Each structure stands twice: as structure tokens, then as C-alpha cells.
Amino acid sequence: MKSNTAGYVFTLLAISIFAIQDGISKHLVSAYPPLLVAMIRYWAFMLFAVAMASRSPGGLSAVRTKRPTLQIARGLLLAAQIVVAISSFVIVGLAHSQAIFSSGPLMVAMLSIPILGEKVGWRRWLAICIGFAGVLLILKPESGLFDTRFLVPLGGALLFSFYVVLTRYVSREDSAMTSFFYTGVVGAVAMSCIGPFFWTTIAPHDWVFMGILCLTGVSSHYFLIRAYDLLDAVVIQPLTYLQLVFSAIIGVAIFGERLSATMIAGAVIVVAAGIFTIWREHALARARLKTERT
Template sequence: MDQNTRAGILLMIGATFVFALQDGISRHLGGTYNVWMIVMIRYWFFAAFVIWLTRRNGSLRNALRPARPYLQAFRGALLALEICVTVLSFVLLGLVESHAIFTSYPLLIAAFSGPVLGETVGWRRWLAIGIGFIGILVILQPGVGVFAPEAIVPLIGALMFALYGLLTRLAAKTDSTQTSFFWTGIVGAVVMTVIGASFWEPMIARDWAWMALLCVTGVLGHWLLIKCYEFAEASVVQPFAYLQLVFVAILGVSLFGEELRTNVVIGAAIVVGAGIFTLIRSRRATRPIA
């Protein structure tokens, strides 16, 4: 393993840890305040960060003129709404079960990459996708007792995030990463301000400190992710993103008193295993023939 790859892996692990902290803070604040306001304030800080970063890199003029503005606007709005859905799932289900279900999003990306992007998905990846969804059923246990409707919320979030990922790949064919990142922050801030402004409610000083930390972790996590992809290929470091589930489980159990149920652990292991397999197969499928 060369030095750049090792640095990329360490940066990905750092990013997953920071994002897990962000999710824990969102879970804490979401239990007291409405989700719309929390995500709105978080996006204000995020928008300021992307403007600073884009100007620093001297690409603000290009970022303001994307090749597909409607596509960029839609994916930016979609991510903002997905974050709202996911934070809501933290409040309804807890961190552990929400993330166990949400980790299915790479399988959803693989499943829809054919109809959306025109990519070929081989039988091995389809088999892995099918096995992954068996893992989701193990987590949800739809035939055992009374099925909890709120368990669908993180699955909706995973679907939204998978669509966002596919649209991001589609946008990457005509726009730079910097342009897509800029539109993600700006459109998200506009959408959340329109929705969240009417949901404003007073926040005590202690929770403003948590809110500030939430904003910082959001920016720091994205910065670590950007640096990570500068050092190593996405297909190499992406499997390490699943460590976020481990970090989240530690936070959920130790700070929020959540329970690690056997079916959730087994189901999450199946989903993660299937997801890593699809990543490996995808990497082989896109590797140029020598």
C-alpha cells in the first residue's frame, strides 16, 4: 500500500468518525427542536463554507454557470430534504437502527445505475443486491409482531440519497466537483430557509453551543472527504465508509441507551458485506482492459 492510499484511508476513517459525531448531535438536538430549523441553520454554515472554498480556489465564476443548472438545483434540494428525513429517523428509531437500514444506499445506487445512467449491472452484483435486501428484511422483521411504520423513514432516506448519488455522477459528466459542491450548499441553504424559517423556535445557550459544534463537524467532515479523494481513488477508500456504522453504534449505545438487537447486527453485517462486494465488482467492471 503506497503512502497516498494509506493517507486516503486514514482521512476516510476520520471523516466517518466526524460524521458519526454529527449524527449524534443531530439526534440530540432533534429530540428537543424541530428538524427543519436544525437542518436550516446547519446549511447556512455549510453554504458559507462552500462560498469561501470556491472563491479560495478561484472557481466561483465557473461554479455559477453549470452546464445543467436544473439538474444541479434538483440534486441540491434533494440532499437537503434527505438530511431532514434522515435526522427525523434518528429521532424516531435511534442512531443504530437508522444507520443499519441507511447503509443499503450503495446497493440502491447499483440497482438504479442501469436505468438512470445506462450502466451494465452483471448477475453477480444483482445477486449481491438481492442478498443485501434480505439483510434489510432481517433488520425490519416485517413478519414478526407489529411492524413499526417509522422503520420505513430511514429506507426513504436511503432511496433519496441513492438518487442524489446517481444524479451527482450524472452531473459529473459535464460539471466539475467544485461546481457540484457549490450548488449542493447554496441550493440546500435556499430550500431549507424557505421551509425552515417559519419553524423557528428559541434555543437555549447550551444548545446553541451544540448547534455550533454540529455546523463545524459538518464542514470538517466534508473537508476530510474532499482531501481523502485527493489522495486515493473512491473505490479504494469507500469500503472504509462503513466504519461510520460502528462509530454510530458506539454513540447510540453509550450516550443514548440504544440496544444492539441481534437481528439488527446480523442484518447490518449482511447489508455491509453485500455493499462491499458491489463496490469491488463495480471497480472491476470499470477497470480499463490492458
């Protein structure tokens, strides 16, 4: 019971900090190039990943991968997704971005068919269709014309979905710590090759925000790792949708964003479809495991 309670606490801490991190990212990206912000953020992430890997059984030698190409691809995908995501916070707002990002599990379910060879039954297909109907509500233009700016968060959701599917693929042979290590190191190297070309003098007070951004990046991942140590993924993943709520509150209260009724309705539909998809995947996995044991 105590471990479950601690798991929920760690999950809520991680989600809350992720939302705060999004707000800080929006503040910084409104004044500085996204690639610069992502590069500095990744430096802290890399140090954390190396520190975690060095403390694991076997140390850094234990993070050797059997899928180096896929691990590098994962790292590059996440790095690109972070740049797109923090750009989206400024272009379309925190709330709209997170609402569209919440369609990720639906995209993952679709991509798992050709990449992972998984089968998706009619229930999940129905949830996917309903979920994407919710996405259309979120994207519903007030002017009657489609706003091409929404392609940015849609692209971010697709990039992250490919990252998740590749993570599942490499998990067949590599440990979670190996994947975490490559995520941090590959992303930091990639950003360090590009970011310096976008270097801009950062105001002293914004260095404070940059430092907080790095601290939130490290602490949120640490709390999430601790949560996964104590709770099953099927419990944690639906709770991560609270980040949409927290980010929307920050967007409205601090940045003056406005939420339309169709956007809220669409977000509710997408979240419900996503939670069902996550639950259904877990139920099928348990059924397969039970069949294999018998």
C-alpha cells in the same frame, strides 16, 4: 506511501466526525424541529462550499453548470434527505438508521440502470438480492407486526441514492467542485425558505451544540475531500461503513439504544453486499478503461 497514509487518516477522521455529527443531530432534533436544525447546519455548509469554490482555479466563475436543473434537483434531494435522516435518528435510533442507510449502494446500483443506462450483471444482482434480505432482517419486527417507523430511514436511503445517481449523471459534464457548490447553496436556500417557519427559541447550552454541529459538518466534508484527493473512491467507500459501527457505539453508549441479534446480522449482510457491489463496479470500470486504451 505517505500520501496513502494521510488519505486513510483523513478518511477515518471524516467518518468519525460524521458519527459524532449524527449523535449531536439526534440530541438537537429531540428538542427542536428537524427543519430548523438542518437550516442552521446548511448555513455553515453553504459558507464552506462558497469558500472552497472561490479558492478553486477560476474562482466562482468556474462553477457554472451545464445542467442547472439537475444540479438544483441534487441540492433539493440532499436537503430533504438530511431532514429525513436526522428525524430518523430520533424516531428509530442511530444504529437502526445507519444500518438501513448502508443499503444505499444497493439502491444506487438498481437506479443506475434506468437513469444512467448501466448494465448490472448477475453477480451484482445476486449481491443486491442478498443485501435486501439483510435489510429485511434489520426490519424484522419483534412484535410480529411491521413497524411503519422504519419507512422513515428507508425513505432517507432512497433519497440519498437518487442524489448519488444524479451526481454521477451531472459529473459527465460538471466538475466535482461545481456539484459541491450547488449542493451547499441550493440546500441552504431551500432550508432558508422553509426553516424560519419552524423557528423555536434555542437554549443557550444548545447553541453550543449547534455550533459544534456546524463545525463537524464543515470539517468532516473537508477531510473527506482531502481523502478523495489522495485515495481512490473504491478504497474510501468501503471504509465509510465504519460510520455504522461508530454510530451504533454512540447510540448504545450515550442514548441507551439496544441492538438485536437480527439487526446486527442484517447489518453485516448489507455491508458485505454493499462492499461487493462497490468493488464489482470498480472492477468493471477498470476493465472498460483497459479495453478503450487497447
